[in-house]
Amino acid sequence: xxxxxxxxxxxxxxxxxxxxxxxxxxxxxxxxxxxxxxxxxxxxxxxxxxxxxxxxxxxxxxxxxxxxxxxxxxxxxxxxxxxxxxxxxxxxxxxxxxxxxxxxxxxxxxxxxxxxxxxxxxxxxxxxxxxxxxxxxxxxxxxxxxxxxxxxxxxxxxxxxxxxxxxxxxxxxxxxxxxxxxxxxxxxxxxxxx
Amino acid sequence: xxxxxxxxxxxxxxxxxxxxxxxxxxxxxxxxxxxxxxxxxxxxxxxxxxxxxxxxxxxxxxxxxxxxxxxxxxxxxxxxxxxxxxxxxxxxxxxxxxxx
Numbered sequence: 001x002x003x004x005x006x007x008x009x010x011x012x013x014x015x016x017x018x019x020x021x022x023x024x025x026x027x028x029x030x031x032x033x034x035x036x037x038x039x040x041x042x043x044x045x046x047x048x049x050x051x052x053x054x055x056x057x058x059x060x061x062x063x064x065x066x067x068x069x070x071x072x073x074x075x076x077x078x079x080x081x082x083x084x085x086x087x088x089x090x091x092x093x094x095x096x097x098x099x100x101x102x103x104x105x106x107x108x109x110x111x112x113x114x115x116x117x118x119x120x121x122x123x124x125x126x127x128x129x130x131x132x133x134x135x136x137x138x139x140x141x142x143x144x145x146x147x148x149x150x151x152x153x154x155x156x157x158x159x160x161x162x163x164x165x166x167x168x169x170x171x172x173x174x175x176x177x178x179x180x181x182x183x184x185x186x187x188x189x190x191x192x193x194x
Numbered sequence: 195x196x197x198x199x200x201x202x203x204x205x206x207x208x209x210x211x212x213x214x215x216x217x218x219x220x221x222x223x224x225x226x227x228x229x230x231x232x233x234x235x236x237x238x239x240x241x242x243x244x245x246x247x248x249x250x251x252x253x254x255x256x257x258x259x260x261x262x263x264x265x266x267x268x269x270x271x272x273x274x275x276x277x278x279x280x281x282x283x284x285x286x287x288x289x290x291x292x293x294x
Binding site for chain 2 (some may be wrong): 004007010014015017018020021022024025027029033034037040041044047048050051052053055059060064067068069071075076078079090091093094096097098099100102104105108112113116119120122123124125126131136138140149151152156159160163164168170171173182
């Protein structure tokens with residue numbers, strides 16, 4: 001399949017990404033920042049589709065925009081105390097942070113443009129229909145042998161399990177009404193049985 | 195074929211990275227700082243997938259999948275800490291007590 005109007009879609013998705021990123025770091029309300037981050041992630045998924053990475057695009061929409069950002073919105077709404085117009089959004093040291101961010105961007109773009117001749121100037125069109133199958137072959141392997149990254153995949157699932165258990169233990173070990181010490185809460189409350 | 199090279203994708207990823215770093219250094223709210231960290235991880239994944247397209251193999255995409263998994267892990271743990279932080283100390287970073 002020949003790609004058509006590539007520059008238009010690239011610039012559209014790239015400007016949506018950058019605009020969403022800008023909105024994430026400048027919105028006063030955390031809910032608006034989360035929604036801007038969802039827009040950014042969807043635009044990046046579109047960029048993945050342009051790079052012939054359909055499985056990563058699908059995984060990002062499902063897991064990242066559909067799972068992690070929903071978790072962020074849940075956490076924001078659990079601890080929502082309203083948006084007061086007088087409360088400052090930025091830290092006092094923002095006058096150092098913003099120019100250093102611009103300096104970092106300038107340095108990265110300089111490094112990329114200067115180092116352009118180090119890398120081959122081509123873009124290889126990967127197979128579109130077999131992308132998921134090839135990634136599955138790398139992650140899970142063919143019948144008769146394990147894939148190159150099966151061990152890393154198992155470690156990643158174990159890591160997720162440990163993180164979830166740790167988060168549940170950490171959240172359930174504290175009181176709901178204000179700060180309590182961990183020892184006191186364990187003595188007076190029944191243990192969650194974990 | 196077309197005039198969008200790998201460099202274009204790298205510059206988009208660099209912009210997202212710089213925006214994420216600025217957000218972490220600048221914002222006061224803990225949860226918005228965690229979201230800026232997610233921006234940084236997204237920039238890294240975009241870099242990986244762009245290079246995977248350049249080289250013609252799938253190793254960058256597999257690495258990007260693992261980056262998404264690690265981002266999920268970090269979001270879970272970070273939000274558990276951030277929610278406890280916001281419950282106890284509000285969103286004020288300078289007046290926060292030491293984390294227990």
